[in-house]
Amino acid sequence: MTSTFSSVTIKQELCQGRMKCMRVCPTQAIRVKEGKAKILQERCIHCGECIVACPHGAILPLTNPFGELTKFRYTIAIPSPALYAQYDRDILPDKILDGLRNIGFSDSFDLAQTCGQGSFAIQEYLRDHQGPKPSISNACPVVVRLLQVKYPNLLSHIIPIQTPREIAAREIKKAKARQYELPEKDIGAFYLTPCPSKMISIQQPAEKKKSHLDGAIAISDIYGPVSAAMETVAYRTYRKSLENICILGIGWAMAGGMCRTLHLRNSLAVSGLAEIIKVFDDIERGKLADIDYIEAYSCLQGCVGGSLTVENAYVSYNKILRLIETLEFEKIKACPDIRAVRRLYQDHFFSLEAKIEPRPIKPLDENLIKAIAKRKEKDLLFESLPRIDCGVCGAPTCLAFAEDVVRGESVREDCIVNQSGRGPSFEARGRIKTV
Amino acid sequence: MKLRDIQRLLQAEMLSGTEIQLEKDIASACSSDLMSDVLAFSRSGHVLLTGLANVQSIRTANITGAKAVVYVRGKKPDAEALELAKLKDIPVLTTRCMMYEACGLLYQNGLLGVSLLENVQPSAEVRDYNSFSRSFEIAGRNFSRGGSVSTTIKDIFEDIGIDSAIIRRTTTAAYEAEMNVVMYAERGEMIVHVTPDLVHLQLRDEGPGIPDIGLAMQEGYSTATPEMRERGFGAGMGLPNIKKNADRFEIFSEVGKGTRLEIYFDLHPVRKNEA
Numbered sequence: 001m002t003s004t005f006s007s008v009t010i011k012q013e014l015c016q017g018r019m020k021c022m023r024v025c026p027t028q029a030i031r032v033k034e035g036k037a038k039i040l041q042e043r044c045i046h047c048g049e050c051i052v053a054c055p056h057g058a059i060l061p062l063t064n065p066f067g068e069l070t071k072f073r074y075t076i077a078i079p080s081p082a083l084y085a086q087y088d089r090d091i092l093p094d095k096i097l098d099g100l101r102n103i104g105f106s107d108s109f110d111l112a113q114t115c116g117q118g119s120f121a122i123q124e125y126l127r128d129h130q131g132p133k134p135s136i137s138n139a140c141p142v143v144v145r146l147l148q149v150k151y152p153n154l155l156s157h158i159i160p161i162q163t164p165r166e167i168a169a170r171e172i173k174k175a176k177a178r179q180y181e182l183p184e185k186d187i188g189a190f191y192l193t194p195c196p197s198k199m200i201s202i203q204q205p206a207e208k209k210k211s212h213l214d215g216a217i218a219i220s221d222i223y224g225p226v227s228a229a230m231e232t233v234a235y236r237t238y239r240k241s242l243e244n245i246c247i248l249g250i251g252w253a254m255a256g257g258m259c260r261t262l263h264l265r266n267s268l269a270v271s272g273l274a275e276i277i278k279v280f281d282d283i284e285r286g287k288l289a290d291i292d293y294i295e296a297y298s299c300l301q302g303c304v305g306g307s308l309t310v311e312n313a314y315v316s317y318n319k320i321l322r323l324i325e326t327l328e329f330e331k332i333k334a335c336p337d338i339r340a341v342r343r344l345y346q347d348h349f350f351s352l353e354a355k356i357e358p359r360p361i362k363p364l365d366e367n368l369i370k371a372i373a374k375r376k377e378k379d380l381l382f383e384s385l386p387r388i389d390c391g392v393c394g395a396p397t398c399l400a401f402a403e404d405v406v407r408g409e410s411v412r413e414d415c416i417v418n419q420s421g422r423g424p425s426f427e428a429r430g431r432i433k434t435v
Numbered sequence: 436m437k438l439r440d441i442q443r444l445l446q447a448e449m450l451s452g453t454e455i456q457l458e459k460d461i462a463s464a465c466s467s468d469l470m471s472d473v474l475a476f477s478r479s480g481h482v483l484l485t486g487l488a489n490v491q492s493i494r495t496a497n498i499t500g501a502k503a504v505v506y507v508r509g510k511k512p513d514a515e516a517l518e519l520a521k522l523k524d525i526p527v528l529t530t531r532c533m534m535y536e537a538c539g540l541l542y543q544n545g546l547l548g549v550s551l552l553e554n555v556q557p558s559a560e561v562r563d564y565n566s567f568s569r570s571f572e573i574a575g576r577n578f579s580r581g582g583s584v585s586t587t588i589k590d591i592f593e594d595i596g597i598d599s600a601i602i603r604r605t606t607t608a609a610y611e612a613e614m615n616v617v618m619y620a621e622r623g624e625m626i627v628h629v630t631p632d633l634v635h636l637q638l639r640d641e642g643p644g645i646p647d648i649g650l651a652m653q654e655g656y657s658t659a660t661p662e663m664r665e666r667g668f669g670a671g672m673g674l675p676n677i678k679k680n681a682d683r684f685e686i687f688s689e690v691g692k693g694t695r696l697e698i699y700f701d702l703h704p705v706r707k708n709e710a
Contacts, residue, residue: 153603281586284603285610286676363596368631368702369543371595372567375629378594379569403594 008044008051008196010037014058021050021059022396026273027149031404032394043361045145046197047273047298048307061196061308062203064215066222069104072188072214074176077105078168079192081112081253082303083219084323085316087227092241093250095233102229103222105190109172112249113336114164119248119261120341121161121350126264126292134268134283134291135159137258141201142298143276144356148206151280152358160352164252165191165198166205167350169212188214192222194306195299207354218308239330246335247327254320255302258295267293272300364406378406385415392416436461436546438503438526441482443683443699444540444632445530447505451517452526459502459526464548466507466538470495476549477501484537490516497523507534544630566630567595573616573623575642578666581617584625585610588636595629601700604680605634608698611673616640618663620693634700644690652678652686 017035029043030050037050037058051059069075077100084093093110100108126135136157138144147154169189177184191198193216202211251257256269268291270279276296282288299305304320305313327333344350364374378399385398393414395401404410439457442449449457465477466484470491473483479500485492488510496504497519504520506512506529512520520527530537542548545566569591571584589606597605609625616623620642628635645651654675659668678684683699 152599281582284606285582285585286607358599360599361593364594366596368596372629372631375567375591375594 008039008046008048009060009062010039011058011060012036014056015054016056016058018055019391019396020053020055022391022394024049024053025396026277027146028396028400030396031409032391043149045142045149045298046200047142048196049273051196052307061199061218063193063196063199063218063221063308064190066104066217066225068215068217069188069190073186074106074180074182075104075188075190076169076172076176077101077108077190077192077217078111078165078172078213079108080165080194080198080219080303080306081115081250081320082194082306082309082316083192083222084112084250085253085304085319086219086223086309086311087230089319089322090238091230092238092245094236094241094244095230096226098233099226099230100192100222102232103225107176109168110244110246110249111164111168112246112252114168114171115249115252116246116261117249117336117341117344118161118164118167118252118350119258120336120338121345122159122258122293123262123264124342124345125159125161126262129292132157133289134294137293137295138206138352138356139163139252139258139295140297140299140303141197141206142195142273143296144201144206145197145359146273146276146298147280148356148359149361150277151284152360154280154283155356155358157283158356161350162352163201164249166212169214173212190214191216192219193217194219194303194309196308197298206356207352209354219306220308220310223310242327242330242332243334245323245327245332247324247333248335250320250327251324253303254317255295255297255300257302257320257324259293260324262293264292266291267295269295269302271297271302271305273298364403374406378402381405381412386417390416436541436544438482440544441503441505441541441546442528443635444544444630445505445528445532445537446701447528447530450511450527450529451520452503452528456503456524456526461502461546464538464541464546465499465501466534466548473499476551478549481548482541482546484534484541486510486534488512488516490519492516493519493523493525493527496520496525501525503528505530505537507532507537540632544632566628567591568626568628570624570626573613573620573625573638573640575616575620575622575640577617581614582610584613588625588627591627591629592634597629597634597702601634601702605636605700608677608680608700609636611677612636612638612696612698614668615673615694616642618659618668619643623693630702632702634702636696636698638696638698639693640695641693644692644694645686645688646690648686648688 015036017032019032021037022030022032027043027045029040031038051061097108138158173184173187173189176187191213199216202213202216205211248261251261255271259267259269270276301313301317304316363371365371382399382402387398389397393401395404405412438459438461461482462480463478465473465481467473468485468487473495477499481501482503483496483501484505484507486507488506493516503526509531511529573584585606588609592602620640623640626637650656652674681698682701685697688694
């Protein structure tokens with residue numbers, strides 16, 4: 001088994017064992033043992049639901065602290081377009097980018113431009129696409145990870161187009177290295193992320209190559225400093241600022257933004273893991289083959305709904321939408337040149353650099369015969385359980401508990417029903433203190 | 436174990452016998468080319484596996500009360516032997532498996548034989564019949580629950596560690612079959628059966644039945660109502676799609692009573708490669 005890296009960490013001293021994270025986890029990747037939550041890395045898809053659910057702030061995203069900037073001689077901030085939706089409506093992207101320069105980045109880069117290129121590249125790819133339909137967007141790392149873990153059959157549906165954040169980092173580092181005659185390793189490209197999952201896609205990309213980004217900083221960590229730093233930014237007229245916005249790219253911050261700009265006949269925008277799972281189930285059963293493209297985001301409303309954002313997801317969604325509408329109304333199209341993108345596309349500028357491999361959850365046993373026997377045992381054990389999913393055993397459901405026992409990770413006696421009359425062992429686990 | 440299971444496990448061809456005979460229960464097996472050994476040691480109700488393809492094998496089977504004869508290594512009995520088998524009503528099958536492989540497959544799947552040693556016990560796994568079975572109720576006309584059985588089945592296959600490409604085929608077939616019950620029948624049942632060599636899905640429903648199976652198997656033929664079409668079904672691809680995804684597919688239907696589907700998927704690596 002390859003080692004897996006976690007995008008979140010649980011601070012043991014803050015964890016009260018209240019199991020909120022365990023109940024909210026969509027892949028049942030959390031167990032509460034001896035009163036403390038633990039993450040089963042193999043199952044984790046880094047969606048960040050647990051971070052939001054924890055009432056004690058014990059679950060922290062493993063993003064880079066702001067101080068990491070000092071490791072590099074030259075630093076570039078590459079903010080997710082979701083950052084633009086965090087501020088008031090009259091604050092437009094170029095002001096925010098200036099604010100980022102003011103707080104200590106050597107430069108900042110408008111990712112929306114690369115997203116715009118990405119939109120054209122996807123259009124190019126889909127035009128000649130002959131493979132399985134629908135194609136699935138790879139913008140959300142949680143979706144990619146979900147496919148690797150739960151739907152290995154659908155990996156061939158993922159578009160083989162590199163994400164804009166990676167392309168932007170790759171190109172800008174090249175350009176700055178030339179401009180300042182610096183080795184590329186002295187240039188740090190930092191993604192300003194709306195969610196913890198981007199961190200893992202940097203630390204351990206799905207396609208097992210090295211990321212071009214050097215780290216991710218939470219939007220929530222940078223929101224305050226940037227707000228303050230924007231006060232000294234030189235004034236520009238609203239119209240002038242609008243003219244710098246790429247209408248194609250700005251939409252990448254919200255669910256449906258990509259589909260809207262791609263002008264595909266038949267595309268779907270899905271957000272929220274539960275909905276995504278329904279859609280992927282349908283694709284796996286051979287339905288939805290008439291759909292060309294699926295844009296899927298683990299967070300409701302898309303990246304604006306990420307767990308590391310500041311503004312309410314619905315408000316920021318609306319902001320991006322209004323911005324797109326304004327640009328449409330004003331007929332402003334500060335977009336990349338489509339012919340240039342087509343040339344780059346032919347030169348594999350946008351190609352994913354390696355293949356995305358499946359990472360299915362381990363079966364109950366590597367040996368098929370033993371796995372069948374264990375599956376039977378799991379059913380039998382489940383029948384004997386109370387089936388009320390109380391969670392006292394430390395597993396989210398009785399079925400998950402039965403599986404843990406069969407896998408040898410729990411013992412039957414951990415179930416409160418199986419230990420009636422055996423109070424002391426329950427106390428010994430430190431969850432209920434005797435008076 | 437039913438003779439049908441033996442046929443499936445060994446991918447055997449039936450040379451003589453009827454569909455009904457495949458439902459016979461087989462209690463044990465005996466394999467030998469020496470008919471005297473069979474006469475001496477076999478138990479009544481067994482299946483005889485042999486490479487001896489002449490009339491003697493059928494005679495021995497008849498005397499020892501064998502329920503079926505399976506010829507290994509692709510051997511076929513001569514005309515005289517087949518004639519006698521028909522006369523004595525003994526089903527005759529032939530498999531491409533070698534004797535050792537055929538015995539191994541059946542033993543591994545829980546079909547035991549006679550042992551002369553006191554303490555020979557099959558391993559716990561073999562004793563356990565090595566198979567997983569579970570039955571699921573399917574509520575007819577309940578579109579909102581439609582597909583839930585296939586989803587559960589997928590989880591089971593993942594637990595067991597079945598190859599993901601096979602999981603996709605099985606769940607697609609299971610889903611189509613489940614939705615057929617949901618759309619047309621009052622109620623139905625899906626039985627999932629997994630052995631180390633195959634996945635067997637059996638669907639029985641209490642529904643209107645299919646008057647013309649040949650027609651129903653044609654792509655694009657559908658009797659779906661507008662309501663079903665609104666929900667994205669009724670393109671006439673259901674049964675053909677099951678057939679396309681399965682390694683073997685059988686359908687039995689009686690108008691006014693119901694329909695039974697038998698869907699098989701091979702897990703056996705050797706045979707999978709041959710296919």
